[in-house]
Amino acid sequence: MSSDPENELASVIASARELLHWEETLGGTGFPAPKAASPLQTPLGEPEAHEGDEDTVARLQVLADEAAECARCELSRGRTKSVFARGTPDTDLVFVGEGPGFHEDQEGLPFVGRAGQLLDRMVAAMGYARDHVYICNIVKCRPPDNRTPLPTEAAACAHYLVPQLDLVQPKVIVALGRCAAENLNVVPPAGRWRGIWGEWRGIPVMPTYHPAFLLRSPQFKKPVWEDLQEVLRVLNRKAPNR
Secondary structure (H helix, E strand, O other): OOOOHHHHHHHHHHHHHHHHHHHHHOOOOOOOOOOOOOOOOOOOOOOOOOOOHHHHHHHHHHHHHHHHOOOOOHHHHHOOOOOOOEEOOOOOEEEEEOOOOHHHHHHOOOOOOHHHHHHHHHHHHOOOOHHHOEEEEOOOOOOHHHOOOOHHHHHHHHHHHHHHHHHHOOOEEEEEOHHHHHHOOOOOOOOOOOOOOEEEOOEEEEEEOOHHHHHHOHHHHHHHHHHHHHHHHHOOOOOOOO
16 A cells, blocks of 8 residues: 555654754754743643652662762762752653763752753753653762763762662663763673663663763764654653644
8 A cells, every 4th residue: 555645744744843853952953942841831740649759769868868978989089069869759761871070069960061951951852841850870979080980980889879770760761871871781792882772670771872972963963862762652752742
């Protein structure tokens, strides 16, 4: 049976509009950049409340307090503040980055610099409010000169990351950058790693490029959008029409 040309054209137009919206989100030209919805204005509503939420928050706070006093590796010597997480643990989506930068080290929150602002726009383009996802890093203290965390440092910080993710129990994790993907054990021994689904303790993991990399190399914004569309598909959600 031959396909309907009008339906095919409509599909192409819809896909093109989505890509233009996404490109504008990442600083390109096209449609206006989406504004992050407030917690009371999210397109898909408030996160559902679940039994045990208060206990989860309390247990995460215990981990955060312990991380603030941690001296398990040399990174602790240079920190201003430990950087545990931001967002809500009552979510289906977690983003895991590499480690804190200068602004994060000063504020004690992950992804608050330029890369964080870009991540917020990515989150909004997916249809989530800024605080309706959970964001953390492989290591909780800033590496010197923003270098990649050493394996020993990541291993030391797994003391916090593993129970952190176990407590949140999202439906999907997005690993931002190769370092995060490697430490979640979802990078194959060779070949392509971005956009290839992996798994961490039964939770699907989508590895994609870090927002800081996109700031330097905006030509890779399209594959990242494709990765995030895959995430939405697994979550049975759609990006909002704009």
